[in-house]
Amino acid sequence: MTEIKSPKKLIEVALPLDDINAAAAREKSIRHGHPSTLHLWWARRPLAAARAVLFAQLVNDPGYQRELGYGVNKQEAEKKREELFDIIRELVKWENTNNEAVLERARKAIWESWRETCHLNRNHPQAAELFDPEKLPAFHDPFAGGGAIPLEAQRLGMKAYASDLNPVAVMINKAMIEIPPKFAGRPPVGPLPADDPRQDDHMKDWSGARGLAEDVRRYGHWMRDEAFKRIGHLYPKVKITPEMVAExxxxxxxxxxxLTVIAWIWARTVKSPNPAFSHVDVPLVRSFVLSSKKGKEAWVEPVIDADGYNFEVRLGKPPVGYTEGTVKRTGATCIISQTPMPFKYIRHEAKSGRMAAKLMAVIAEGTKGRVFISPSDQIGQIERIAAPDDVPETSLPDKALSFRVQEYGMLKHRDLFTPRQLVALTTFSDLVMEARERVIADAIAAGIADDGLGLDDGGSGPTAYGDAVSTYLALVLGRGADYWNSNATWEPSGGFVAHAFTRQAIPMIWDYAESSPFSNGSGNWEDTCLQWVVRVIQSFQSEIEGFSDQADAQNQGISHEKLISTDPPYYDNIGYADLSDFFYGWMRRTLKKIYSDLFATISVPKTDELIASPFRHGGAANAEEFFINGMSSALSNISNLGHPAFPVTIYYAFKQSETKEDKTVSPGWVSFLDAVVHSGFSIDGTWPIRTERGARSVGLGTNSLASSVVLVCRKRQSQARCISRRDLQRQLREEMPEALEDMIGGQTGQSPIAPVDLAQAAIGPGMAIYSKYEAVLNQDGSKMSVHDALVLINRAITEYLSPESGSFDADTQFCSGWFEQYGWSTGQYGTAETLAKAKGTSVDGVVEAGVLYATGGKVRLLRWNEFEEGWDPTTDARTPVWEACHHMIRRLNEEGESGAGELLAKMPDKGEPIRQLAYHLYTLCERKKWAEEARAYNELIASWPAIVEASHHIGHVNEQQGLGI
Incomplete structure (x- = not known):
């Protein structure tokens, strides 16, 4: 059979990684209109990263002609590569998310590459099926989750398919890629609210999903007014009486x-363990502070009396020695008797049904800001009259990743809500379906032809439109559920209610905030829930089809002949199914009539979820085996189905506990790579995508590894053979130095990879060697594991960067060895001399070089800021690379990149060794957790392109002056 000619894609060669990472980090601060605010999902990938990865996965690397034997000018290829980098740099900017000029430039490049690929394969037997130059392949993400990747594929011009086993994820993707194109360009059908100031606005731009967004806003506003009629009495205002003013x-x-109440602050309680006060419900409180804003401080004081205690709000800073809270890491304390209450006691009380709640404070809206009010019996009793009906009765898991509440008697999801919150959620849930009927009627009245088909049946008329608006209103309700629960907390520094899922867990919360849907504070229906969803819908501009379906990645057939990029579950990091049950119950209650198949099960499917949960599989070993087998099966399916002209990109996200001394210690990463290799993929590249870095030096020493790694994979050749361990080691020695030089030197036209990213990026070329073979055989004939291969790859990286590699002078080798042992500290002269002799130098020689201080039998390395001022390498008879490197750091800090460039211009032959040494020293400092030292070396590498450019400019000027030009 004729072999498919598949040019290397840009992502297999080079990326402008710094620009992508900077944009991804910036995106974390973007909230309004960001798709992540449509509905909560855990560990979404940044849109900027998804967009850049997809583009680089689609476009041919400009050097591909040489790869296919056509010959190409290397300089011209690098120039064209830089043009593609420029597209990416513009593409990843948040403000260009819907910039058609920028997107069209990217789409044009994608089409050019696709037609080149089609031309190369014009004679292939499957050309008509696989290589239609007028039809771009579709995209599929089989682990779609929060939907960032399918959304960006659609934005880049591809028909997008998303699938997931989790119904909540399927609904999010429907809302993002499936529904908006169906109703693109339609004006709203709902009547404007009577109090809306835009009554005369008849010239609105309804392009994209703007009309749909406006209808969601209008019917959501109606729901708020209608809900207030039904349950507004449960959220009464607080009247400020003369008695309150007197106090x-x-x-x-x-x-x-x-005054309208923003939030009620509650403390959970248990009976006091002291027999003398066993009738008293004592509070469990993490903090009594209500406001820590300067000049607006407020706090709660428990006032103890003969009957027990009452809470009183105090203004100003709390007095010295006040009780910050009653719950600490080791347990709680009874505020009346000071009797310790270990968590074991609290759990027993809670499971026995004796955990209750007591109102601590009321926070209301005032004309001059928040008004903090002491609770009264009347205010505290109103919540008790709420009587919820028809509430989801799903059970919490017995045990699950990041769940803690079951040990405190909370066994059902309904236990996470107060009675008043349950009434609010059921009321708004019912109103979603009532709004649907109004939408259908209004759409018919507007003259839209009624095909009688719902959205799930492929309809596009009034019924389907009613389903679409209802879907978004159900997502608004999901935002409400995130705030209207007893795991929401009050944030005293900002003065707002924080939603429950600030992280992917359901922990035990002691004092919680109950917000009002009808206030203007955080957690209200109109602003916090409805308007946030409306802003996101307004941003959906694509008219290209999208599809979202429930499917198991192990046996789905959707990936057939499609481009694939995916973000699968991360071993045991997040229990998606257990967490999303929190929302599923409300989503199912609201939308089951519209999506009967999707919501057929009582809870989210869990048996086949690909996470390594020891609670489901009888221990860690069984969980790991389940994960590897299942993920291998899913990735094998992807490998067999995907379009052969493109690599597959797979994301893996690290959590901080997976890193130690610049290496990965969790089984998650190794198990994930195991699954990739066993699935039949070879790994061609690993790109670190970091979202935690606000500036080059921020976070060094605290978050040394990338938050995500993108693996670039190709299907392994069917004729792949086996090699020996010795062959692998030989290939690593021969091929890794060039690959590493490309990474740290930017030889392929990209900016050099920063030291903080090198440890992960360098795994790519090593794994490419290992994974292209059927197996690597140990001496005893057994197959080498991924873990053992990673050990050899990391060793090759270390050897290349080490001054012992032979690329460095003897003085530098001594300095590096001494620094690794002593840092900038003092050591014995005799020890130093022994080390110096071993390296082929002497202590006196290193002192002469100007980098070591020796006196009184003690020696220490000089810091860069102690080096000689005005140093000129052209007049220095002994200039080790160590000295040159630290003079460069000094010059960079004092005079910036131009000053450092001027210095480099005087010693151009030292450039490469300086940079290599900086990488080595950065790695060493990270391993030893010397954050300040690491920062200096990282800054030098990060600034290297600008330094080199400045040195070339100075060299050119000097050359012209020498020629008298």
Whole structure:
């Protein structure tokens, strides 16, 4: 059979990694209109990273002609590669997310590459099927999750398919890529609210999903008004009485007024363990502070009396020695008797049904900001009259990753909500379906032809439109559920209610905030829930089809002949199914009539979920085996189905506990690579995508590894053979130095990879060697494991960067060895002399070089800021690379990149060794957790391209002056 000619894609050769990482980091601070605010999902990939990876996965690397034997000018290839980098640099900027000029430039490059590939394969027997120059292949993400990758594929011009086993993820993807194109360009059908100031706005731009977004806003506003009619009495205002003013003169300005409540602050309670006070419900509180804003401080004081205690709000800073809270890491303390209450006691009380809640404070809206009010019996009892009905009765898992509440008697999801919150959620849930009927009627009245088909049946008329608006309103309700639960907390520094899922866990929360859907504070229906969803819908501009379906990645057939990029579960990091049950119950209650198949099960499917949960599989070993087997099966399916002209990109996200001394210690990473290799993929590259870095030096020493790694994979050749361990080691020695030089030197036209990223990026070329063979055989004939291969790859990286590699002078080898043992500290002269002789130098020689201080039998290395000022390498008879490197750091800090470039211009032959040494020293400092030292070396590498450019400019000027030009 004729072999498919598949040019290398840009992502297999080079990326402008710094630009992608900077944009991804910046995106974390973007909230309004960001798709992540449509509905909560855990560990979404940044849009910037997804967009850049997809583009680089689609376009041919400009040097591919040489790869296919056609010959190409290397300089011309690098120039064209830089043009593609420029596209990526613009593409990843948040403000260009919907910039059609930028997107069209990217789409044009994608089409050019696709037609080149089609031309190369025009004579292939499957050319008509696989290589239609007028039809770009479709995209599929089989682990679609939060939907960032399918959305960006659609934005780049591809028909997008998303699938996931989890119904909540399927709904999010429907809302992002499937529904908006169906109703693109349609004006809204709903009537404007009577109090809306835009009554005369008839010239609105309804392109994209703007009309759909407006209808969601209008019907959501109706829902709020209707809900208030039904349950507004459960959220009464607080009247400021003369008696309250007498106790709190600061309330005088509000005397007689009724203030809208933003939040009620509750403390969970258990009976006191002290027999003398066993009738008292004592509070479990992490902090009594209500406001820590300067000049607006407020706190709660438990006032103890003969009957027990009451909570009183105090203004100003708490006095010295006040009780910050009653719950610490080791347990709690009874505020009345000071009797310790270990968690074992609290858990027993809770499981026995004796955990309750007591109102600590009420926070209301005032004309001058937040008003903090002491609780009263009347205010505290209103919540008790709420009587929820028809509430989802799903059970919490017995045990699950990041769950803690079951040990405190919370066994059902409904236990995570107060009665008033349950009434609010059921009321708004019912109103979603009532709104649907109104939408259908209004759409028919607007003249839209009624095909009678719902959205799930492929309809596009009034019924389907009613389903679409209802889908988004259900997502609004999901945002409400994230705030209207007893795991939401009050944030005293910002003065707002924080939603429950600030991280991917359901921990035990002691004091919680109950927000009002009808206030103007955080957690309200109109602003916090509805408007955030509306902003996201407005950003959906694509008219290209998208599809979202429920499917198991191990046996789905959707990937057939499609480009694939995916973000699968990360071993045991996140229990998606268990967590999303929190939302699923409400989503199912609201939308089951519309999506009957999707919501057929009582809870989210878990048996086949590909995470390594020891709770489901009888221990860690069984969980790991399940994960490897299942992920291998899923990736094998992807490998067999995907379009052969493109590599597959797979994301893996690290958590901080997986890293130690610049290496990965969790089985998650190794198990994931195991699954990739066993699935029949070879790994051609590993690109670190970091989202935690606000600036080049921020975070060094605290988050040394990338938050995500993108693996670039190709299907392993069917004729792949086996090699020996010795052959692998030989190939690593021969091929890794060139690959590493490309990474740290930017030889392929890219910027050099920063030291903080090198440890992960360098795994790529090593794994490419290992994974292209059927197996690597040990001396006893057994197959080498991925773990053992990683050991050899990391050793090759270390050897290349080490001054012992032979690329460095003897003085530098001594300095490096001494630095590794002593840092900048003092050591014995005799020890130093022994080391110096072993390296082929002497202590006196290193002192003469100007980098070592020796006196009184003690020696230490000089810091870069102690080096000689005004140093000129052209007049220095002894210039080790160590000295040159640290003079460069000094010059960079004092005079910037131009000053460092001027210095480099005087010693161009030292450039490569300086850079290599900086990489080595950075790695060493990271391993030893010397953050400040690591920062200096990372800054030098990060600035290297600008330094080199400055040195070339100075060299050119000097050359012209020498020629008298």
């Amino acid at each position: 709190r003169p600061d309330l005088k300005a509000y005397e007689g007024e009724e």
